[in-house]
Amino acid sequence: xxxxxxxxxxxxxxxxxxxxxxxxxxxxxxxxxxxxxxxxxxxxxxxxxxxxxxxxxxxxxxxxxxxxxxxxxxxxxxxxxxxxxxxxxxxxxxxxxxxxxxxxxxxxxxxxxxxxxxxxxxxxxxxxxxxxxxxxxxxxxxxxxxxxxxxxxxxxxxxxxxxxxxxxxxxxxxxxxxxxxxxxxxxxxxxxxxxxxxxxxxxxxxxxxxxxxxxxxxxxxxxxxxxxxxxxxxxxxxxxxxxxxxxxxxxxxxxxxxxxxxxxxxxx
Numbered sequence: 001x002x003x004x005x006x007x008x009x010x011x012x013x014x015x016x017x018x019x020x021x022x023x024x025x026x027x028x029x030x031x032x033x034x035x036x037x038x039x040x041x042x043x044x045x046x047x048x049x050x051x052x053x054x055x056x057x058x059x060x061x062x063x064x065x066x067x068x069x070x071x072x073x074x075x076x077x078x079x080x081x082x083x084x085x086x087x088x089x090x091x092x093x094x095x096x097x098x099x100x101x102x103x104x105x106x107x108x109x110x111x112x113x114x115x116x117x118x119x120x121x122x123x124x125x126x127x128x129x130x131x132x133x134x135x136x137x138x139x140x141x142x143x144x145x146x147x148x149x150x151x152x153x154x155x156x157x158x159x160x161x162x163x164x165x166x167x168x169x170x171x172x173x174x175x176x177x178x179x180x181x182x183x184x185x186x187x188x189x190x191x192x193x194x195x196x197x198x199x200x201x202x203x204x205x206x207x208x209x210x211x212x213x214x215x216x217x218x219x220x221x222x223x224x225x226x227x228x229x230x231x232x233x234x235x236x237x238x239x240x241x242x243x244x245x246x247x248x249x250x251x252x253x254x255x256x257x258x259x260x261x262x263x264x265x266x267x268x
Contacts, residue, residue, distance in 0.1 A: 094135070097110060
């Protein structure tokens with residue numbers, strides 16, 4: 001897909017919670033065909049340095065890859081910080097960015113890894129966004145936002161977000177409100193935990209399973225095809241090579257309007 005003139009692969013590989021397997025799984029995902037990698041400079045849940053090692057071990061040229069990382073505020077970090085916690089927020093953003101460049105070699109998309117508070121946006125979020133807007137990066141975004149927070153950010157931003165990355169719950173209509181706002185504002189919605197957060201639909205819904213079986217595909221492929229048809233960019237974090245291939249193969253599946261409506265209805 002093209003996003004503001006930038007070519008972005010239509011499936012991302014997520015590197016959270018891989019720990020000692022991060023390098024090997026990043027390399028495996030690239031060898032299986034992924035060309036977009038999502039990570040964060042947040043040692044609590046990611047090992048960004050090992051992601052970079054996996055990228056280098058793959059032998060692929062950086063200009064063939066799309067690499068996305070994140071600035072995580074202090075409340076989302078443990079003691080292993082990529083910045084000076086006493087520095088102003090804008091300085092922290094720049095320090096995190098340069099640390100990520102050293103780890104990854106380049107950054108195509110830089111994301112604010114969630115607001116600093118549950119309701120609305122606070123001063124730290126405003127300061128972080130202003131600093132992100134000034135970074136030498138093609139695309140910027142935000143993750144883990146509510147509809148109100150996204151509306152507030154769009155109103156505040158000088159450079160609007162290209163991406164929103166949210167956990168995509170079927171029980172919330174596949175994050176219907178945020179997806180609708182993204183469509184309205186020309187923002188690409190990135191969905192994560194599409195399978196793990198929706199086991200009732202992906203694994204246990206008999207009608208979804210029957211639909212996938214009738215098509216000769218896996219239920220996971222059906223759900224990924226649905227998400228993509230709704231204009232979203234899915235993430236997968238599978239550690240299994242066969243599942244990686246199945247996930248990538250889902251990009252060739254086109255669902256009918258009736259099938260799309262049915263999968264949509266399985267959400268809340």
